Amino acid sequence: DIQMTQSPSSLSASVGDRVTITCRASQSIRNDLHWLQHKPGKAPKVLIYAAFNLQRGVPSRFSGSGSGTDFTLTISSLQPEDFATYYCQQSYSAPYTFGQGTKLEIK
Amino acid sequence: EVQLVESGGGLVQPGGSLRLSCAASGFTFSSYWMHWVRQAPGKGLVWVSGINRDGSSTYYADSVKGRFTISRDNAKNTLYLQMNSLRADDTAVYHCVREFDSGGYWGQGTLVTVSS
Numbered sequence: 001d002i003q004m005t006q007s008p009s010s011l012s013a014s015v016g017d018r019v020t021i022t023c024r025a026s027q028s029i030r031n032d033l034h035w036l037q038h039k040p041g042k043a044p045k046v047l048i049y050a051a052f053n054l055q056r057g058v059p060s061r062f063s064g065s066g067s068g069t070d071f072t073l074t075i076s077s078l079q080p081e082d083f084a085t086y087y088c089q090q091s092y093s094a095p096y097t098f099g100q101g102t103k104l105e106i107k
Numbered sequence: 108e109v110q111l112v113e114s115g116g117g118l119v120q121p122g123g124s125l126r127l128s129c130a131a132s133g134f135t136f137s138s139y140w141m142h143w144v145r146q147a148p149g150k151g152l153v154w155v156s157g158i159n160r161d162g163s164s165t166y167y168a169d170s171v172k173g174r175f176t177i178s179r180d181n182a183k184n185t186l187y188l189q190m191n192s193l194r195a196d197d198t199a200v201y202h203c204v205r206e207f208d209s210g211g212y213w214g215q216g217t218l219v220t221v222s223s
Contacts, residue, residue, distance in 0.1 A: 034207055036152075041215075043111075043202070043214055043215040043216070044202065044213045046210055046212070049207070049210040053210065055210045087152055089152070089207065094157065094166045095154050095166075096142070096207065098151055098153070098154070099151075101152075
């Protein structure tokens with residue numbers, strides 16, 4: 001199985017901050033990497049698919065980069081509604097594994 | 108608008124069975140792979156099973172292989188997960204997910220609780 005390692009596991013930041021979350025795969029996954037936002041009691045929401053493609057309707061302050069084994073999600077200017085848990089996920093090969101999550105909290 | 112609405116969760120005793128359903132709308136259901144992903148209380152997301160567009164190929168996590176069966180009815184725009192021999196560690200919210208690679212969409216999930 002492909003292991004996905006996210007860092008950090010938690011993060012405190014303020015509105016307006018620039019935030020970066022990283023995800024590393026245990027082997028190359030080309031660009032088959034997706035970023036999700038999850039708020040309690042809500043459906044997870046895809047922000048970025050295939051490493052850098054912005055999902056329809058997602059604000060442009062979210063961006064993704066990387067390929068192979070190392071990937072990054074960047075939020076250019078945090079908004080109050082962005083405080084949530086973020087996951088990376090690979091779809092290169094089954095079982096389709098997720099990172100352990102990054103909980104983004106208000107400082 | 109893409110909508111995925113899960114149903115069928117509930118409380119079941121260890122060893123029991125449940126069938127989850129996911130009603131899809133807002134897109135051409137038969138054109139997409141579909142998946143089930145679960146989240147146990149306080150834990151992360153775990154892929155459970157996937158099925159191709161016409162239902163001819165299915166895939167399972169090792170933890171559910173031989174106990175769970177994924178299927179779909181493209182005429183009814185519905186995805187299913189038949190869960191047998193349920194165990195306490197199957198307790199989770201189960202989400203229906205439209206194909207990962209083309210910008211996935213997730214349902215809100217249905218809670219399955221396995222307890223005596």
